[in-house]
Amino acid sequence: MKKLLFALIFLSSLHFNAQESSHRADVLRYLTMNGTANQYSAAIDQLFELLGKQYQEHNISDEVWGELKKESTPELNKILNMLVSAYRGIYEHEDIKNMIAFYETSTGKQLLADKTALTSEQQKEASVFYNSPTGQKILTSEQQIAHRVGEVSEIWSRDLYRNLVDKLAEKGYVMQQ
Secondary structure, three states: OHHHHHHHHHHHHHHHHHHHHHHHHHHHHHHHHOOHHHHHHHHHHHHHHHHHHHOHHHOOOHHHHHHHHOOHHHHHHHHHHHHHHHHHOOOOHHHHHHHHHHHOOHHHHHHHHHHHHOOHHHHHHHHHHHOOHHHHHHHHOHHHHHHHHHHHHHHHHHHHHHHHHHHHHHOOOOOOO
């Protein structure tokens, strides 16, 4: 009996972990398809431009910058994983699936690319989506998700900046006051 109970607990934990992994993967997919991943990748590039200006007098070699830029991918993954937590705190897995399904349509893609160019038919399709339970949740949680994303972004960007400045200092480059 104990073995059966243990087996049931073990199998249910595997099922739960699989569901959690699927939810996480879907949020990451959504963040990629809606342009969030590209925005943070661009933010990393802009941070390197800022650091290049701040350390301009040091004539830091391309090799050193290249070494630091190797951290871009792990940092991008870090912020996306932080955002997964923010999104999962607001949107159920079913909501994320519905969002993915909508944004994979031509209407969803056009909405992301340029909402001012939506055809009248696409406007109707968008209206149907935003009147659905998931669409309503998106609309009613806009401020909440923006607040959470803002907090996460601030923490991440501050830590990334500090980390890069510390690595430059370790290499002997100290920012001029």
